[in-house]
Amino acid sequence: MSMFTQAGIVLATMLAVYVAARLFRLSTELGMLAAAIGGALVGGFGLPARHIAEGAATYLDINLIFVTATLFMNLLKESGGVAFVVRAILQRFHRSRVLMLVLLTILLLVPGALTGAGSVTVLVTGSLVAVVLHYMGIPKHKAAALVFVNACLSAAAPPVSLWAMMTAAGVNMPYVGFFWPLLLPCLAAGLLTSFILGWKGERTDAIKALAELPVPPAGMNWLRVLLPFAVFFGLVWMGRQFPHSTPIIGLPMMFAAAAFASYLLSPVRLEFFRISRETIDQLLPLLATLTVAGILVQIMTLTGARGLLAVTAVTLPVAVVYATLFLVLPASEAVLMWGAAPVIGVPLVLLFNARGLDPIVALAGMSLIWPLGDALPPTAIIGRLTVEIVGFKGAYGRFLRACLVPAIVIIVIGTLMVIYSKKLGFLTGL
Amino acid sequence: MTTRLLAQKIVVAALGLALFVSAGISFHRSRNLAEPVVLGPGVTSVKKLGEYFAAIRGTVNDCNLYFMEGREPGGTMLVLGGSHAEEPAGRLAAWLFVENGTVEKGRVIVALSANRSASTMTRLGGAYPPDFTIDTPSGPRMFRMGDRWTNPLDQWPDPEVFIHYPSGQELAYVDIRNLNRTWPGRPNGTFTEKTAFAFMEMIRREKVDVAIDLHEAELQYPVISTIVTHQRGQELATMVSMMLTDNEDFKIGTEFSPLTLHGLSHREIGDHSPAISLLFEAPEPFLDATRGITSREQLLTGKDEFVVKAGRHGLLFEEIDEKGWPIAVRVGRHTSSILQVAETWSEDNPAKPLAISGVPRYAEVIEKGVGAFLQDVTKAGKDRLAYE
Amino acid sequence: MVTLFYYALVAFVSLLLVVNLVRSRSWERDVLYVIVLVPFLLRLLRLK
Numbered sequence A: 001m002s003m004f005t006q007a008g009i010v011l012a013t014m015l016a017v018y019v020a021a022r023l024f025r026l027s028t029e030l031g032m033l034a035a036a037i038g039g040a041l042v043g044g045f046g047l048p049a050r051h052i053a054e055g056a057a058t059y060l061d062i063n064l065i066f067v068t069a070t071l072f073m074n075l076l077k078e079s080g081g082v083a084f085v086v087r088a089i090l091q092r093f094h095r096s097r098v099l100m101l102v103l104l105t106i107l108l109l110v111p112g113a114l115t116g117a118g119s120v121t122v123l124v125t126g127s128l129v130a131v132v133l134h135y136m137g138i139p140k141h142k143a144a145a146l147v148f149v150n151a152c153l154s155a156a157a158p159p160v161s162l163w164a165m166m167t168a169a170g171v172n173m174p175y176v177g178f179f180w181p182l183l184l185p186c187l188a189a190g191l192l193t194s195f196i197l198g199w200k201g202e203r204t205d206a207i208k209a210l211a212e213l214p215v216p217p218a219g220m221n222w223l224r225v226l227l228p229f230a231v232f233f234g235l236v237w238m239g240r241q242f243p244h245s246t247p248i249i250g251l252p253m254m255f256a257a258a259a260f261a262s263y264l265l266s267p268v269r270l271e272f273f274r275i276s277r278e279t280i281d282q283l284l285p286l287l288a289t290l291t292v293a294g295i296l297v298q299i300m301t302l303t304g305a306r307g308l309l310a311v312t313a314v315t316l317p318v319a320v321v322y323a324t325l326f327l328v329l330p331a332s333e334a335v336l337m338w339g340a341a342p343v344i345g346v347p348l349v350l351l352f353n354a355r356g357l358d359p360i361v362a363l364a365g366m367s368l369i370w371p372l373g374d375a376l377p378p379t380a381i382i383g384r385l386t387v388e389i390v391g392f393k394g395a396y397g398r399f400l401r402a403c404l405v406p407a408i409v410i411i412v413i414g415t416l417m418v419i420y421s422k423k424l425g426f427l428t429g430l
Numbered sequence B: 001m002t003t004r005l006l007a008q009k010i011v012v013a014a015l016g017l018a019l020f021v022s023a024g025i026s027f028h029r030s031r032n033l034a035e036p037v038v039l040g041p042g043v044t045s046v047k048k049l050g051e052y053f054a055a056i057r058g059t060v061n062d063c064n065l066y067f068m069e070g071r072e073p074g075g076t077m078l079v080l081g082g083s084h085a086e087e088p089a090g091r092l093a094a095w096l097f098v099e100n101g102t103v104e105k106g107r108v109i110v111a112l113s114a115n116r117s118a119s120t121m122t123r124l125g126g127a128y129p130p131d132f133t134i135d136t137p138s139g140p141r142m143f144r145m146g147d148r149w150t151n152p153l154d155q156w157p158d159p160e161v162f163i164h165y166p167s168g169q170e171l172a173y174v175d176i177r178n179l180n181r182t183w184p185g186r187p188n189g190t191f192t193e194k195t196a197f198a199f200m201e202m203i204r205r206e207k208v209d210v211a212i213d214l215h216e217a218e219l220q221y222p223v224i225s226t227i228v229t230h231q232r233g234q235e236l237a238t239m240v241s242m243m244l245t246d247n248e249d250f251k252i253g254t255e256f257s258p259l260t261l262h263g264l265s266h267r268e269i270g271d272h273s274p275a276i277s278l279l280f281e282a283p284e285p286f287l288d289a290t291r292g293i294t295s296r297e298q299l300l301t302g303k304d305e306f307v308v309k310a311g312r313h314g315l316l317f318e319e320i321d322e323k324g325w326p327i328a329v330r331v332g333r334h335t336s337s338i339l340q341v342a343e344t345w346s347e348d349n350p351a352k353p354l355a356i357s358g359v360p361r362y363a364e365v366i367e368k369g370v371g372a373f374l375q376d377v378t379k380a381g382k383d384r385l386a387y388e
Numbered sequence C: 001m002v003t004l005f006y007y008a009l010v011a012f013v014s015l016l017l018v019v020n021l022v023r024s025r026s027w028e029r030d031v032l033y034v035i036v037l038v039p040f041l042l043r044l045l046r047l048k
Helices: A005-022 A030-041 A048-057 A060-078 A082-093 A097-115 A120-136 A140-156 A160-172 A179-198 A206-212 A220-242 A252-264 A270-302 A305-314 A319-356 A358-373 A380-391 A397-418 A423-430 B003-033 B088-100 B116-120 B173-177 B191-205 B229-245 B263-273 B296-301 B304-310 B327-348 B362-368 C001-023 C027-044
Strands: B035-038 B045-048 B064-069 B072-080 B103-110 B131-134 B137-143 B210-217 B225-230 B253-256 B276-283 B355-357 B385-387
Touching: A005 A030, A005 A270, A005 A305, A005 B304, A030 A048, A030 A270, A030 C027, A048 A270, A048 B003, A048 B327, A048 C027, A060 A082, A060 A252, A060 A270, A060 C001, A060 C027, A082 A097, A082 A120, A082 A220, A097 A120, A097 A140, A097 A179, A097 B103, A120 A140, A120 A380, A140 A160, A140 A179, A140 A358, A140 A380, A140 A397, A160 A319, A160 A358, A160 A423, A160 B173, A160 B229, A179 A358, A179 A397, A179 A423, A220 A252, A220 B045, A220 B103, A252 B116, A252 C001, A270 A305, A270 A319, A270 A380, A270 C027, A305 A319, A305 B304, A319 A358, A319 A397, A358 A380, A358 A397, A358 A423, A380 A397, B003 B116, B003 C001, B035 B088, B035 B355, B064 B088, B072 B088, B072 B191, B072 B327, B088 B103, B088 B137, B088 B210, B088 B327, B116 B191, B131 B296, B137 B191, B173 B191, B210 B263, B210 B304, B210 B327, B225 B229, B229 B253, B229 B276, B229 B327, B263 B276, B276 B327, B296 B327, B327 B355, C001 C027
Parallel strands: B072 B103, B072 B210, B210 B276, B225 B253
Antiparallel strands: B035 B385, B045 B064, B064 B103, B103 B355, B131 B137, B225 B276
16 A cells, blocks of 8 residues: 555544544544544554653643743733723723724734744733723624734744744754744734724723723732733843843743732732632643644654645645645644644745745745634634633634634735745845 | 542543553653663773763763774864764764774764763654664664654753854754754753753864764755865865765765854854864655654655655655665765765875774665674673663 | 742642542543643653
C-alpha cells in the first residue's frame, strides 16, 4: 500500500470518527480525542500512550498562561476594579463616539500584541470593552465580533506574533523585520473593524448606563486597578529592556504577579481558593481543547496524515494557493490552532520563498488571516471564549455573521500582502 | 456522591493513571537510556565539559569530550556532534571518529552530545520515535532520538521573546533553548547559554584551530548539503568543497555565514575565538514538514513518498528519489568532509598539521554500513568504555 | 528560583484540577479534567 493510500485512510477515519462523535453529541474536545485515537488505531499504532501524553504536553505553557491571565482578570473583577474602570471610561469619553472607538481599539490591541495570544486580549480588556460597547448601543453579537476580530489582530500584531515566530523558527529564519509589516495592517484593520461594527448604535446613554452598572466597593481607585497592570507591563518591559541582567520570568509568572498584586490591592477581602477553582472550572473547555489539539497533531504526524495535508497544500499551483489562502489558513487554525504554523505555514513559506516572494511580508500577511480561524469549529476556542466573556447568549452563527465583513477586509489585506510581498519588502527595513 | 458517580470517576481516573504511568515509564527510560561508546585506539583521554566552566559540572550537559592526541604535535580540531540531537547523522559521524580514529599529527576533540539535555527528550507534537537502533556485527546498538531544543526539565520557563546575547537580535522564544542559536553564550545566562559558554571556554583554552559543527537539514531548507563557513574559513571551505566534489561521489557546496545572523556556531565561534568555524549540513528527510509516516525506518532510510512528491514540484533544495537518504550516506558525507578539512588545513598550515587515520570515508561507510564501524561493546575493557 | 515557582504553579493547578474532578457531575467533564491533568502531573514529577 502506498503512503498516500495509507495516510488517506487514516485521515478519512479521523474525519469519520470526529463526525460520528459529534452525532453522538460528544463535545468538540472529546470528538477530537476520539478522532486521534481512531487515527492511531487505523494507522496500526494501537493505543500509543507515549504519543498521546507527549501530544497532550505540547501546549502546557500556553495552558499556564491562560490559567494565570484568567485568574488575574477574575480577581480584578471580584475586587470591583472592572466596574470602576467601565464607569470611569463612560463618564469621561461618552460624548465622542470616534474617540471612544479609537481608544477601545487600542485597548483591545495591546494585550494580545504583547503576549501573542488573542485570548489574553479577550480576558484582560475584552470584558471591560464589551460592557462599554453595550452602553454605546451596540448589540451583543456585534460587540462580541468587534472584540473577537480585534483580539485576532492583536495576536497577529507585533512584537509577539506566534504564527510568524513559529513559522520563522520552522524555516530557520530569524524573527526579524516583522514589526512594520505586522503593525501597520493590524492597526488599520483594527480601526476599520471597530468603525464597521461600532459606528451604528444609539447615543451613549451614560446616565442610564451608570445607574445600571454595579457600584465598586468603597476604596476602589485608579491606583488599585492600574497597579496590577503596571506590574505586568513593567515585567514585560524589564525583560525586553534588560534581557541579560534580569532573570527570565515567562508570561505565566508575569500574569501570576499581576494577579497577586490585584489580590493584595483589593479593597474587599477575596476568597483566593474559590476564585482559582472557579477559574479552572470556567477554563476547562479551553484547556481541554489545547491539550487535545496537541494530541491530534501528534497522531496526525505519527500516521502521516499531517504530511498528506502539508504535501497536498504545497503542491497546488501558486495561483490556487493565493486564491485559497482565505480558506486554508483559517481552516487549519480552526483544526490545529497554533499547530497550523508548523504544519501549513512552514511549507507555504518555503513555497513562496522558492517562487521568489518576500518571505517576511508574505508570512506577515498570512499571520493576519490565520487567527480568524479561532472562531471556527471544531476548536472555535477564542470565538467561544469571546462570546462567553461578552455575555452573548444567542446562536453562535449570529456572532459569526457579524464577523464576516471585517474578516473579508482582513483576508483581502492579508492576501494582497502575500501576492505583492516583493513590492512591500521595504516595510521589513532589511 | 452516588455509587454510580463514584464508579464513573474511578474508571476515568484509572484510565488516566494508566496513560500517565505507561507514558511516564517511556519518558523516563528514554531520558536515562545510556549509550555505550567504545574508546577507539586514538582516544587518549576523556574529559568533561564542566572542567572548563564550573556551572556546567555535574549537570545533564556536562558531556564527555573525547581527546585524541597525536604522536606528533600540530593543529587542534573540534568536532561537535549533537548540537541538535534530532539530527542523528551528526552524532553518528562523530561516533565513528571516537570508535575508529587514530590521530598521527595534531589533536582532535570530539563531543557526541553537545547539547546532551536535548538528547533526552523528543519533540512535542513531532511524534518522534524515542530511540533508534543501528545493527552492528556484534548485535544492535541503541541510540536516543533527541530534539532540537534543551529539555524543559533542564531549562524552564521560556521568555516571551528571546533576545540574543550579546547582539540583542530578537529570535523565536523557543530558540532560547537551541544551542545553535545561543552561541557564544554567557556565564550568568540560561542553561543553554551556559553550555555554549562552556564550549567557548574550552575552544579558547585548548586553542582550537578549526571547529566543526555537524548538522542535518530538511530538504525544504535552503541551507543544505553545504559547508557554512565563517569569513576566516572561506578559502578552506571552498577548497574542501571542490576536493570532495571532484574526488568523492557527492556534491557539497559552500555558503558564507551572514554577518548579521547571530547565535549560530559558524558566526559566533569565529567571532569570539581564534578558531575557524564551519558547519556541515547533510539532508535528513525526517525533518521535512511534508514527511509521511514518522517512524524509525523513515529516520534511518530517509525514504518518503511525500517528500519525493514535494521534490517533483520543485519545492526542495536537494534531490530525493525512491532510494531516499540512508543514514550511511548522511554519515559518510560528514566523515569525508571532516577528513578533507583536516587534509586541506594541513596543506595550508604545514606548521600545524592534522593527520587522522582509521575513520571510514563516504564510499566505505555506504558499502559496509554505519554499524560495521561501531565496535563490540562486550569486548571493550571497562577502562575503554564510556557512556553518553 | 523562578523555576521553583513554576513547579509550585503546576502543583497548584494540578490540585485545582483534582478538586474540580471530584466535584464534577458529568462524565464528559471528568474525562477532560483527567486528560488536562496528565501533562501537568508529568511535568510535576519531572517526567516530561
